[in-house]
Amino acid sequence: MGAAHSASEEVRELEGKTGFSSDQIEQLHRRFKQLSGDQPTIRKENFNNVPDLELNPIRSKIVRAFFDNRNLRKGPSGLADEINFEDFLTIMSYFRPIDTTMDEEQVELSRKEKLRFLFHMYDSDSDGRITLEEYRNVVEELLSGNPHIEKESARSIADGAMMEAASVCMGQMEPDQVYEGITFEDFLKIWQGIDIETKMHVRFLNMETMALCH
Amino acid sequence: MEGAELAGKILSTWLTLVLGFILLPSVFGVSLGISEIYMKILVKTLEWATIRIEKGTPKESILKNSASIGIIQRDESPMEKGLSGLRGRDFELSDVFYFSKKGLEAIVEDEVTQRFSSEELVSWNLLTRTNVNFQYISLRLTMVWVLGVIVRYCVLLPLRVTLAFIGISLLVIGTTLVGQLPDSSLKNWLSELVHLTCCRICVRALSGTIHYHNKQYRPQKGGICVANHTSPIDVLILTTDGCYAMVGQVHGGLMGIIQRAMVKACPHVWFERSEMKDRHLVTKRLKEHIADKKKLPILIFPEGTCINNTSVMMFKKGSFEIGGTIHPVAIKYNPQFGDAFWNSSKYNMVSYLLRMMTSWAIVCDVWYMPPMTREEGEDAVQFANRVKSAIAIQGGRQITWGGGDGGLKRAKVKDIFKEEQQKNYSKMIVGNGSLS
Numbered sequence: 001m002g003a004a005h006s007a008s009e010e011v012r013e014l015e016g017k018t019g020f021s022s023d024q025i026e027q028l029h030r031r032f033k034q035l036s037g038d039q040p041t042i043r044k045e046n047f048n049n050v051p052d053l054e055l056n057p058i059r060s061k062i063v064r065a066f067f068d069n070r071n072l073r074k075g076p077s078g079l080a081d082e083i084n085f086e087d088f089l090t091i092m093s094y095f096r097p098i099d100t101t102m103d104e105e106q107v108e109l110s111r112k113e114k115l116r117f118l119f120h121m122y123d124s125d126s127d128g129r130i131t132l133e134e135y136r137n138v139v140e141e142l143l144s145g146n147p148h149i150e151k152e153s154a155r156s157i158a159d160g161a162m163m164e165a166a167s168v169c170m171g172q173m174e175p176d177q178v179y180e181g182i183t184f185e186d187f188l189k190i191w192q193g194i195d196i197e198t199k200m201h202v203r204f205l206n207m208e209t210m211a212l213c214h
Numbered sequence: 215m216e217g218a219e220l221a222g223k224i225l226s227t228w229l230t231l232v233l234g235f236i237l238l239p240s241v242f243g244v245s246l247g248i249s250e251i252y253m254k255i256l257v258k259t260l261e262w263a264t265i266r267i268e269k270g271t272p273k274e275s276i277l278k279n280s281a282s283i284g285i286i287q288r289d290e291s292p293m294e295k296g297l298s299g300l301r302g303r304d305f306e307l308s309d310v311f312y313f314s315k316k317g318l319e320a321i322v323e324d325e326v327t328q329r330f331s332s333e334e335l336v337s338w339n340l341l342t343r344t345n346v347n348f349q350y351i352s353l354r355l356t357m358v359w360v361l362g363v364i365v366r367y368c369v370l371l372p373l374r375v376t377l378a379f380i381g382i383s384l385l386v387i388g389t390t391l392v393g394q395l396p397d398s399s400l401k402n403w404l405s406e407l408v409h410l411t412c413c414r415i416c417v418r419a420l421s422g423t424i425h426y427h428n429k430q431y432r433p434q435k436g437g438i439c440v441a442n443h444t445s446p447i448d449v450l451i452l453t454t455d456g457c458y459a460m461v462g463q464v465h466g467g468l469m470g471i472i473q474r475a476m477v478k479a480c481p482h483v484w485f486e487r488s489e490m491k492d493r494h495l496v497t498k499r500l501k502e503h504i505a506d507k508k509k510l511p512i513l514i515f516p517e518g519t520c521i522n523n524t525s526v527m528m529f530k531k532g533s534f535e536i537g538g539t540i541h542p543v544a545i546k547y548n549p550q551f552g553d554a555f556w557n558s559s560k561y562n563m564v565s566y567l568l569r570m571m572t573s574w575a576i577v578c579d580v581w582y583m584p585p586m587t588r589e590e591g592e593d594a595v596q597f598a599n600r601v602k603s604a605i606a607i608q609g610g611r612q613i614t615w616g617g618g619d620g621g622l623k624r625a626k627v628k629d630i631f632k633e634e635q636q637k638n639y640s641k642m643i644v645g646n647g648s649l650s
Contacts, residue, residue, distance in 0.1 A: 035321075047321070050321055052319075053317060053320045055320075056316055057313060058310065058313045062313075062314055062318070062321075138310065142310070
């Protein structure tokens with residue numbers, strides 16, 4: 001506890017930037033140190049130490065999301081080599097539950113941020129559009145590892161979904177019109193009215209409530 | 215020469231006391247009740263210490279201890295439920311939501327890693343190693359703690375080291391002597407006596423208090439005894455109540471001497487390192503051993519790696535392919551008086567033993583369970599899981615089908631689990647019929 005006194009200002013700053021409480025930040029810091037092996041930064045290789053993550057089919061995309069400059073708010077594209085604790089918290093904050101006490105504008109903003117995170121996961125070349133190729137890539141990864149699914153099925157699933165997206169976003173298409181890909185606005189349109197809040201958050205426990213059930 | 219005489223007298227009184235109070239009762243398996251009194255005093259002191267701490271510390275530090283339980287509330291709903299909410303068409307972008315959430319949960323809190331740190335106690339047992347936030351609370355408490363340190367290091371430690379020394383030398387000498395006799399029932403009886411006595415002495419060397427439950431299910435000859443493995447002294451705890459044939463690798467040094475001596479008195483199964491790699495050879499030898507109904511039951515710890523006291527990790531299925539009757543045994547340690555967990559990447563054997571001998575006591579419960587055999591149509595993996603659940607339920611532990619193959623040392627998930635999950639997922643999408 002002694003060494004933490006000078007760092008408490010940093011903690012307050014992080015609290016303000018990311019919205020986590022100081023207890024949660026401390027816990028996450030411990031986890032950060034565990035993952036990084038007591039180094040000040042994490043690299044991609046450090047995520048290999050999480051055995052539960054290996055069960056996840058889109059593992060590489062999730063890890064990549066941690067280093068994506070767009071998510072870290074450091075640039076329009078590209079990947080960082082390593083991230084520090086503040087970056088780690090920034091990524092975590094995308095998964096905080098939406099605070100129901102916030103006003104409508106804030107809620108809308110929060111929702112947009114989450115969807116943007118997801119959009120970045122699909123749009124791997126950072127050109128602002130999810131093309132057919134990128135979509136197929138995601139579907140294949142989700143279905144990878146199962147030898148019984150042929151590549152063809154994965155492709156047809158992706159194609160079907162893409163066509164559906166086109167009809168939602170462009171309406172009736174002219175014969176020569178090409179649907180370039182899903183832009184972020186189209187992406188938002190697809191999700192309009194559907195409640196994603198419960199699907200995309202991790203419930204970080206509030207430390208005070210835990211002590212009461214001693 | 216008064217000094218030397220005095221020292222000589224002290225040493226001889228010391229030895230006679232040890233002999234009288236500890237060694238002789240161990241031979242006859244009788245307890246003098248000294249340990250019970252010791253434990254009672256210990257419990258009273260620790261309760262007092264805990265009350266002092268709770269009065270003294272501000273609320274926050276108590277929170278720190280309970281925070282190790284977990285920082286996030288994981289969404290334990292099965293995959294179907296997690297994905298079904300937004301499903302209307304065959305394939306949705308929403309599935310990525312579900313997997314991203316799961317991925318993030320894994321990154322924030324990894325069940326496997328959590329399992330490998332020692333259980334942290336909410337109360338303090340006057341051992342600094344278990345208290346993360348050791349702070350100065352009151353003069354009285356600190357004095358008691360200092361007293362505790364003195365008692366542990368200066369009184370208990372020499373006593374225990376002496377006992378351990380005597381125990382091991384008796385074992386080696388005793389088994390060698392018994393080994394000289396020709397095979398007969400007398401030899402078996404004597405070797406049992408020697409084994410039991412020495413184990414009891416060694417257990418007292420650690421101030422172990424063991425409660426055995428359901429003794430009627432104790433493993434019989436010609437069977438296999440399967441237990442969960444928390445620390446290297448599991449073996450000691452089980453052999454105090456019965457003789458087993460051990461299975462393991464041949465070691466060099468002190469362990470090697472002990473192994474060779476033990477084999478002379480009754481048959482154990484020791485393998486060379488090169489032989490261990492050949493699974494068929496191992497299985498064959500074990501099968502031969504249990505086929506002989508006169509030989510002692512084999513003791514196997516299928517996990518092969520130590521595990522924290524709260525969960526039981528995946529059993530290796532190889533041990534269950536041998537056949538025969540399996541007698542499951544559940545061992546659970548009470549961490550209040552001394553933590554028996556060995557984190558082999560952090561401590562080596564000698565420092566581990568030192569820690570053991572300077573704890574207050576090792577308290578544990580052993581439950582014997584009714585025998586199980588492999589049923590028709592059950593493969594080794596299912597059988598292993600069945601046994602594992604039985605042991606975990608008995609010990610009151612959560613069962614986890616966790617990702618690791620045991621051990622932070624080799625945290626690679628077997629592909630079979632990854633495939634299983636992805637097969638499930640793709641079945642949901644494709645198996646529902648049409649692909650548009």
